Amino acid sequence: xxxxxxxxxxxxxxxxxxxxxxxxxxxxxxxxxxxxxxxxxxxxxxxxxxxxxxxxxxxxxxxxxxxxxxxxxxxxxxxxxxxxxxxxxxxxxxxxxxxxxxxxxxxxxxxxxxxxxxxxxxxxxxxxxxxxxxxxxxxxxxxxxxxxxx
Numbered sequence: 001x002x003x004x005x006x007x008x009x010x011x012x013x014x015x016x017x018x019x020x021x022x023x024x025x026x027x028x029x030x031x032x033x034x035x036x037x038x039x040x041x042x043x044x045x046x047x048x049x050x051x052x053x054x055x056x057x058x059x060x061x062x063x064x065x066x067x068x069x070x071x072x073x074x075x076x077x078x079x080x081x082x083x084x085x086x087x088x089x090x091x092x093x094x095x096x097x098x099x100x101x102x103x104x105x106x107x108x109x110x111x112x113x114x115x116x117x118x119x120x121x122x123x124x125x126x127x128x129x130x131x132x133x134x135x136x137x138x139x140x141x142x143x144x145x146x147x148x149x150x
């Protein structure tokens with residue numbers, strides 16, 4: 001399967017005018033993934049392979065198992081869905097970096113299949129890092145926040 005550029009442009013326009021956040025077509029070697037989220041649109045076909053990024057010249061090679069040191073406890077998504085970091089579009093965010101959080105406090109809402117589920121903190125402390133964007137599609141167990149205990 002392959003699409004002409006005009007067909008791809010039509011799909012992009014249709015996605016922009018719909019309430020969908022992401023769209024993907026896959027057939028053999030052909031894959032088209034369109035997203036309204038902050039990620040780049042990627043088109044990968046046998047005729048147009050994705051170019052590999054240039055290697056860093058001055059940077060030291062990273063060890064494949066190296067993970068950034070993270071202190072604190074993560075608040076993770078208990079389900080797949082769209083995460084909302086504020087109760088309403090015009091309302092302030094539930095939590096910002098530096099805010100205190102207590103056990104049971106609502107820190108986000110995840111929408112899955114038109115059902116809104118409040119996400120509550122299971123730890124008390126201070127929000128050290130916000131790991132997702134508002135309206136981002138998250139997977140099960142995706143870290144949302146890092147909380148340092150006081």
